[in-house]
Amino acid sequence: MTSMPRRITMKDTLRKTPDTEESEVLAEEMDLPVDEVPAAKDDDVPSVLAEDKPLAPYDPLRRYLAEVRKYPFLSKEEELHLVHEFQTTGSREAAIKLILSNLRVGVAIAREYRHSGADILDLIQEGNVGLMQAIRKFDPSKGVRFYSYAAWWVRAYILRYLLNNYRLVKIGTTQDQRKLFYNLNKEKRNLERQGFVTDPKLLADRLHVREREVIEMEQRLGSWDVSLDAPLGPDNQDTLMEVLPSQSMPADEQLAEQQLRELFRRKLAVFAATLDDRYADILRNRILSENPMTLDDIGRKYNISRERARQLEEKIIKRLREYMKKEVKDFDLLKPTR
DSSP states (O other), rough: OOOOOOOBBBBHHHHHTTSSHHHHHHHHTTTTOOGGGOOOTTHHHHHHHOOOOBBBBOOHHHHHHHHHTSOOOOHHHHHHHHHHHHHHOOOOHHHHHHHHTTTTHHHHHHHHHGGHHHHHHHHHHHHHHHHHHHHHHOGGGGGHHHHHHHHHHHHHHHHHHHHHOSSSSSSSSSSHHHHHHHHHHHHHHHHHHHTTTOOOOHHHHHSSSOOOHHHHHHHTTTOOOOOOTTTEEEEEEHHHHHHSOOSOOOHHHHHHHHHHHHHHHHHHHHHHHHSHHHHHHHHIIIIIIIEEEEEOHHHHHHTTTHHHHHHHHHHHHHHHHHHHHOOTTGGGGOOOOO
16 A cells, blocks of 8 residues: 655755755745845744645545545454444444545445536545445355445435435436436447437337337436526526516416306206206215215215116216206317316
8 A cells, every 4th residue: 555645845945954044945936036035033933834835736535535545444254253343332433444445336336327417526435335234234144345335325325415416406307317317328328339229219128118208317417507597698698587488378268268167157057957866975975076985985875786776877977978068069178176
């Protein structure tokens, strides 16, 4: 294991150039002419150099990797001992030792997704959360080393992070969509290497999803979120919100639908008046009620079987539909209310 090279500081520069005037060194470091560097007294120099600022920019990833290398790998016996101690006594110290010695797993898997656009330190952090979850689920009796088992949890948490942060609007809300998000582009590349044309039907067959799901995911992955408040162009201050068509129903259509519903209610009252008491009761308390009676309740009330109650309900609905089509001209245009 190689150690990190020591950072060279301004103090080191002065120490390595004993024949150089301090003002010349400071001028070189601050990119100023020598005569513009203020003269410092001997007792002032240590206070200037005490900050010990590095000449190279600070790299948090390199710093993290240096810290990870401090924790050695565990032997199989040490690993089993720590797992047993954690699972039997809940020892926090055992869990910490196990996690620290396997932090390299999170780094190695996070590097596979470094071209995804996400910050690699964020990916490492999510992987470490998966590492902690793996400790709770690990079963040493399976004969598998902990790092091999933990790799699955690390990858799962990294993929979940990428999925949740790929868009402002989530694109993987179903199991098929998540499968496509993880595997669609990879399967495309595999098929292209084999000489196939990657059409949606072939991809759907290979990934065992519906063709429509493949088409939708390709569209989502191929486009980016657009702000509705962003200007349409450099010379156009109108926003996308102002030019999008309204989703609400036009006023004339709303009025027509309202009139159609009122007509339907009047005709429904007339139809109910033509029914006998039992049919009217089923229409009112089973078909039209917000809290309808069950078929079993109807059967007990009228001393009939559940199947007979279902047949009566179906008969009333059929008669109602035929009546409305005859009495209401635009009945088929009436939309059900929720």
